[in-house]
Amino acid sequence: MTAIRESGAIAPHLRRLLEFVEPGRDDVCLDVARGDGPMPAALGPQVGHLTAVDAMPAARAVPAPAAERGAGSARRMATVEFGTGPVRIADGDSPPVATTREDRVPHPLGPDHVRVKADATALPYRDNTFSLVTARFSLYNLGDPDHVLRELLRVCRPGGRVIIADLVRGNLAGPDRDRIERLRDPDHPGTPSIARLTEMITSAGGSIRRLDVFTVERPIEPWLAGACDDATAERIRTALVDEVDGGPKTGAKPRVIGGELWFTQTWAHVAAEPIP
Numbered sequence: 001m002t003a004i005r006e007s008g009a010i011a012p013h014l015r016r017l018l019e020f021v022e023p024g025r026d027d028v029c030l031d032v033a034r035g036d037g038p039m040p041a042a043l044g045p046q047v048g049h050l051t052a053v054d055a056m057p058a059a060r061a062v063p064a065p066a067a068e069r070g071a072g073s074a075r076r077m078a079t080v081e082f083g084t085g086p087v088r089i090a091d092g093d094s095p096p097v098a099t100t101r102e103d104r105v106p107h108p109l110g111p112d113h114v115r116v117k118a119d120a121t122a123l124p125y126r127d128n129t130f131s132l133v134t135a136r137f138s139l140y141n142l143g144d145p146d147h148v149l150r151e152l153l154r155v156c157r158p159g160g161r162v163i164i165a166d167l168v169r170g171n172l173a174g175p176d177r178d179r180i181e182r183l184r185d186p187d188h189p190g191t192p193s194i195a196r197l198t199e200m201i202t203s204a205g206g207s208i209r210r211l212d213v214f215t216v217e218r219p220i221e222p223w224l225a226g227a228c229d230d231a232t233a234e235r236i237r238t239a240l241v242d243e244v245d246g247g248p249k250t251g252a253k254p255r256v257i258g259g260e261l262w263f264t265q266t267w268a269h270v271a272a273e274p275i276p
């Protein structure tokens with residue numbers, strides 16, 4: 001990953017996604033996001049051409065996922081900044097951590113890269129235009145996700161790949177976890193199971209090639225800053241503290257780290273290609 005090192009320090013969760021993407025100098029890449037995201041700057045040095053689509057005005061902050069670390073683990077994990085707070089990847093094989101904000105990847109869009117505004121459900125590109133199409137934590141915020149997926153697959157070349165990175169829940173996990181998400185944000189669309197996300201991709205015309213599911217962990221306070229009001233934030237905080245003390249389960253697996261309350265979420269990276 002020489003190009004990643006050359007472009008500057010990158011947070012380990014973003015580095016993990018880049019390694020999953022496997023970008024190449026011959027790639028013609030489309031990144032579709034809601035507002036500005038870190039992917040264009042991270043991918044730019046590694047692909048031949050990149051188009052960054054701002055598919056929706058950034059009217060409000062979209063919470064980024066995070067995940068779990070076993071409570072009995074003795075090994076401390078390093079901490080990085082992740083948009084609205086630090087994140088720990090609960091994976092023993094994760095690479096060394098660079099303590100930097102992911103949205104500060106120091107590589108601006110150059111002459112081979114462009115930024116445009118477009119509707120993610122009706123992308124202004126011909127079929128089979130791009131060899132690499134990415135959408136990171138934005139699928140459910142760009143319009144109807146089934147329509148978005150069909151568009152991402154439509155503009156991808158045969159043999160190319162569409163990479164979806166998003167928040168998921170385990171196939172055996174119930175929807176209870178969404179209760180606090182919807183309490184914090186009444187417009188929260190719900191967290192799909194891993195099976196549901198892959199089913200949506202295949203129904204849209206994609207063939208699943210690879211899957212990376214893992215958990216991360218994040219502090220509660222920066223996330224609660226996006227709650228609809230202070231009273232709601234306090235309700236969520238109280239529920240998580242009660243769970244730490246043996247109270248009812250919320251599905252967030254909270255625990256106290258260094259005197260701060262942290263909680264967990266699960267992420268998935270899915271690589272698909274369009275079915276001819």
